[in-house]
Amino acid sequence: MASTLLETQELQKRFGGVTATDHVSLQVEEGECHAVIGPNGAGKTTLIAQLSGMLAPDAGTILFNGKNITQLTAQRRSHMGLARSFQITSVFMGLTVLDNVALAVQAHTGHSFHFWRPARQDQALRAPAMEMLEKVRLQDRANDLASEMSHGERRQLEIAMALATGPHLMLLDEPMAGMGPEETARMVETLKSLDGITMLLVEHDMDAVFALADRISVMVYGRLIATGSPAEVRANEEVRQAYLGEAA
Amino acid sequence: MADVSTTDPAGGARKLSVASWFMVACLVALAVIPVAIYAGGNAFWLDIATRLVVLSIAAVSLNLILGFGGMVSFGHAAYLGIGAYCVGIPTYHALFGEFELIATNSGIFHVILAVIVSAVFALITGAICLRTKGVYFIMITMAFGQMIFYLFVSLETYGADDGLVITSRSEIPGIDMDNPLAFYFLCYGSLLAVIYLVHRIVNSRFGMVIQGAKGNEDRMRSLGYSTYVYRLAAYVIAGAICGYAGALLGNFTSFISPDMMDWAASGELMFMVILGGTSMVFGPVIGAALFLLLEQLLSAFTVHWHLPFGIMLILTVLFVKGGISGLLARMGRSNG
Ligand SMILES: Nc1ncnc2c1ncn2[C@@H]1O[C@H](COP(=O)(O)OP(=O)(O)OP(=O)(O)O)[C@@H](O)[C@H]1O
Numbered sequence: 001m002a003s004t005l006l007e008t009q010e011l012q013k014r015f016g017g018v019t020a021t022d023h024v025s026l027q028v029e030e031g032e033c034h035a036v037i038g039p040n041g042a043g044k045t046t047l048i049a050q051l052s053g054m055l056a057p058d059a060g061t062i063l064f065n066g067k068n069i070t071q072l073t074a075q076r077r078s079h080m081g082l083a084r085s086f087q088i089t090s091v092f093m094g095l096t097v098l099d100n101v102a103l104a105v106q107a108h109t110g111h112s113f114h115f116w117r118p119a120r121q122d123q124a125l126r127a128p129a130m131e132m133l134e135k136v137r138l139q140d141r142a143n144d145l146a147s148e149m150s151h152g153e154r155r156q157l158e159i160a161m162a163l164a165t166g167p168h169l170m171l172l173d174e175p176m177a178g179m180g181p182e183e184t185a186r187m188v189e190t191l192k193s194l195d196g197i198t199m200l201l202v203e204h205d206m207d208a209v210f211a212l213a214d215r216i217s218v219m220v221y222g223r224l225i226a227t228g229s230p231a232e233v234r235a236n237e238e239v240r241q242a243y244l245g246e247a248a
Numbered sequence: 249m250a251d252v253s254t255t256d257p258a259g260g261a262r263k264l265s266v267a268s269w270f271m272v273a274c275l276v277a278l279a280v281i282p283v284a285i286y287a288g289g290n291a292f293w294l295d296i297a298t299r300l301v302v303l304s305i306a307a308v309s310l311n312l313i314l315g316f317g318g319m320v321s322f323g324h325a326a327y328l329g330i331g332a333y334c335v336g337i338p339t340y341h342a343l344f345g346e347f348e349l350i351a352t353n354s355g356i357f358h359v360i361l362a363v364i365v366s367a368v369f370a371l372i373t374g375a376i377c378l379r380t381k382g383v384y385f386i387m388i389t390m391a392f393g394q395m396i397f398y399l400f401v402s403l404e405t406y407g408a409d410d411g412l413v414i415t416s417r418s419e420i421p422g423i424d425m426d427n428p429l430a431f432y433f434l435c436y437g438s439l440l441a442v443i444y445l446v447h448r449i450v451n452s453r454f455g456m457v458i459q460g461a462k463g464n465e466d467r468m469r470s471l472g473y474s475t476y477v478y479r480l481a482a483y484v485i486a487g488a489i490c491g492y493a494g495a496l497l498g499n500f501t502s503f504i505s506p507d508m509m510d511w512a513a514s515g516e517l518m519f520m521v522i523l524g525g526t527s528m529v530f531g532p533v534i535g536a537a538l539f540l541l542l543e544q545l546l547s548a549f550t551v552h553w554h555l556p557f558g559i560m561l562i563l564t565v566l567f568v569k570g571g572i573s574g575l576l577a578r579m580g581r582s583n584g
């Protein structure tokens with residue numbers, strides 16, 4: 001088996017009386033697409049927030065590439081190769097599509113204490129940004145404002161921004177949320193084309209999950225109740241009762 | 249997304265052409281009209297224009313953090329006061345002795361002192377303020393502004409709340425500071441330089457980061473940006489520029505009082521920025537012009553001239569997205 005890229009050990013997070021993350025121990029192997037599924041409110045976004053460094057866990061450890069990153073800030077983790085997309089589309093609406101991606105490129109092109117040269121004429125940012133847009137096939141929209149794009153296109157843009165940070169691991173929080181079947185198919189294709197990048201995919205769309213995932217973990221009430229290959233998870237009785245039954 | 253104003257630097261040249269022409273027209277008018285009226289024997293409008301230009305510098309600096317950076321500072325007038333006292337205190341000691349280290353009439357010294365003291369004040373207070381967000385940020389910046397206000401109110405040596413008369417203006421080689429025209433062109437040139445400087449900053453890599461952090465700080469952090477240090481740097485730059493404006497203001501009025509830096513003065517700067525529009529570097533100049541004009545008109549009729557300002561500000565925020573310059577930008581768009 002490949003080596004473990006990301007590992008959580010007994011991760012815990014409570015919000016008042018709600019246990020959003022309940023002793024979660026999870027391994028994401030290098031190169032795999034690992035899906036996390038579970039009903040609404042199961043704690044999937046909370047898990048991603050802790051992995052990306054936006055939220056501090058109450059207890060437990062997060063290892064990335066064998067290093068303990070539990071205490072590191074989100075920006076440090078980004079520089080180690082962790083990227084995330086947000087469940088609620090999170091692009092810069094007032095900027096163009098290309099500007100959005102260029103800003104992501106810039107984050108990983110040295111410090112930004114450059115006060116004089118116009119960033120929009122900087123080929124060191126524009127060229128790689130354009131390349132990322134080609135990967136998600138948005139190159140024709142490069143100069144449109146993000147606010148002028150459709151929902152599905154914005155989700156694609158988010159992927160391009162995450163890609164532009166040169167990640168080893170992408171944490172994707174429901175990239176297909178709110179999408180129609182065509183847009184979903186396009187997103188599945190986009191994510192499939194990104195081989196070499198490990199993915200932790202949170203998604204409700206079961207067709208997409210079964211199309212993409214190498215392994216699936218099932219989360220219910222903050223707890224992981226099963227992890228395994230798609231076939232194993234599909235066959236798991238507890239999972240069927242807790243989740244797949246109601247989704248099917 | 250909490251993107252309040254219409255910061256829309258995208259394709260600026262394409263969309264802002266009406267606004268850019270308007271800016272050029274305004275700047276040319278500022279260079280010509282007050283001077284012509286002054287040459288005709290009326291000093292009043294040159295006086296107003298000088299105040300306009302100096303306050304515009306302060307408002308443009310505030311817009312860097314408020315409009316582009318989303319940091320709603322309610323204490324920006326503190327830097328006007330700091331800058332002015334950095335002229336007043338050294339000239340005071342040049343005349344009455346003591347504190348030989350800073351006792352001088354040198355304008356270069358005054359300006360450098362004003363910029364450095366402002367930058368240091370911004371660095372210290374900004375480091376604290378920027379740990380907070382939203383309404384807390386507004387309150388704490390105001391609190392620091394008031395702190396400086398009360399500091400100068402308590403300084404008996406420098407006139408306390410009566411203020412301090414600046415007996416002789418800064419001495420700058422090659423510029424006769426007592427000549428209103430020469431002084432006006434110093435201020436006017438400074439405004440042009442500051443507009444250009446802020447324009448470069450806003451469009452630089454640094455500028456992209458502070459605008460991104462305004463729109464969505466979490467997104468910026470997950471992209472790998474340490475937004476705090478960039479915002480702090482912007483806060484310091486804005487403070488330093490405003491300190492420079494303060495040094496000009498002290499020279500202009502030849503008198504400084506703590507009133508220049510209280511929360512109402514900060515509110516006036518915010519008014520100029522929001523009314524003029526936060527989406528353009530030049531916007532606050534329009535806001536400052538409107539402010540001074542209204543002040544002239546309304547104060548002739550009523551002592552409660554602040555009231556219509558408040559109403560206008562509310563109307564602007566509610567109905568004119570992006571202020572006057574935002575309106576101009578949109579006109580440019582619909583005209584093609
Ligand atoms: N900041 C917060 N404060 C209080 N409770 C929270 C907070 N964030 C999440 N929760 C609670 O934690 C639980 C897990 O929420 P989370 O958003 O992680 O679920 P999810 O699995 O992502 O759900 P969905 O599929 O709807 O996106 C929920 O009960 C939610 O109400």
Ligand SMILES: [Mg+2]
Binds near residue numbers: 087
């Ligand atoms: Mg969620």
